[in-house]
Amino acid sequence: MSPRTATPRHYLMCRPVHFTVDYSINPWMDPAKPTDTGTALAQWDQLHALFQRLGHTVELIEPLPGLPDMVFAANGATTLDGRVLGARFRHPERAAEGPAYADWFRARGWRVKDAEHVNEGEGDLLVVGERVLAGTGFRTEAAAHAEAREFLGREVVPLRLVDPRYYHLDTALAVLSDTEVMYHPPAFDAASRAVLERLYPDALLADADDARVFGLNAVSDGANVVLPEAAVRLAERLRERGFTPIGVDLTELLRAGGAVKCCTLELRH
Numbered sequence: 001m002s003p004r005t006a007t008p009r010h011y012l013m014c015r016p017v018h019f020t021v022d023y024s025i026n027p028w029m030d031p032a033k034p035t036d037t038g039t040a041l042a043q044w045d046q047l048h049a050l051f052q053r054l055g056h057t058v059e060l061i062e063p064l065p066g067l068p069d070m071v072f073a074a075n076g077a078t079t080l081d082g083r084v085l086g087a088r089f090r091h092p093e094r095a096a097e098g099p100a101y102a103d104w105f106r107a108r109g110w111r112v113k114d115a116e117h118v119n120e121g122e123g124d125l126l127v128v129g130e131r132v133l134a135g136t137g138f139r140t141e142a143a144a145h146a147e148a149r150e151f152l153g154r155e156v157v158p159l160r161l162v163d164p165r166y167y168h169l170d171t172a173l174a175v176l177s178d179t180e181v182m183y184h185p186p187a188f189d190a191a192s193r194a195v196l197e198r199l200y201p202d203a204l205l206a207d208a209d210d211a212r213v214f215g216l217n218a219v220s221d222g223a224n225v226v227l228p229e230a231a232v233r234l235a236e237r238l239r240e241r242g243f244t245p246i247g248v249d250l251t252e253l254l255r256a257g258g259a260v261k262c263c264t265l266e267l268r269h
């Protein structure tokens with residue numbers, strides 16, 4: 001097997017200074033269970049430091065009070081070829097995050113389009129080489145897929161999610177390289193599974209145990225795959241395919257329904 005090559009990436013992250021779970025918009029969130037912001041910060045700091053050790057550039061956006069989910073930067077936008085499709089959130093609790101992320105990009109000279117339809121950024125719009133895989137079913141509207149196609153100028157492949165635990169595409173599918181993905185088939189409807197089988201016949205399929213610990217909420221640079229450390233089988237299978245899996249502990253953030261990928265928005269110039 002030829003060695004995998006990592007390419008340095010540019011990420012945007014948001015420190016979980018205001019992290020808590022005080023509302024519930026996905027099955028992982030239980031406001032009755034207290035969270036520990038200090039633990040969330042310590043776990044996030046480890047992820048941030050790891051990306052830097054791997055040679056990636058990480059920008060930070062100022063966390064805003066009253067937006068506890070802002071740590072999930074991947075939901076803040078979708079970037080491609082220097083263009084930014086702004087996010088428009090389904091739930092009012094997160095609505096103010098869209099303009100906050102759009103302002104960050106505008107202040108740095110990026111071309112930003114304000115979204116007309118609900119789309120939750122890279123939570124549901126995943127760039128795989130020349131195409132964009134687009135989730136719908138729980139958050140991002142199908143109409144947003146056409147908007148993304150027009151603005152980003154790429155083929156957009158709609159995929160329907162059917163299990164509320166996997167409410168964003170990036171909880172059920174991870175991009176490993178420009179041509180490879182891994183996913184959990186039961187998270188998708190039959191038509192979408194057929195599309196994935198046709199496009200990625202050799203995809204790595206994650207079982208229920210690895211999906212449940214958010215093993216698919218992973219970030220790959222083409223060689224290193226950063227994923228929740230509890231996804232042990234998935235890590236083993238990534239190693240068999242020549243990747244270097246790196247497990248991290250983000251269990252405190254999982255209490256809001258997010259992990260590695262959720263915290264990481266890729267900036268594509």
Ligand SMILES: CN(C)C(=N)NCCC[C@H](N)C(=O)O
Nearest residue numbers: 072074123168170256258262
């Ligand atoms: C993969 N990404 C970006 C995510 N899955 N994001 C986590 C969002 C969590 C938040 N409580 C929510 O329910 O929106």
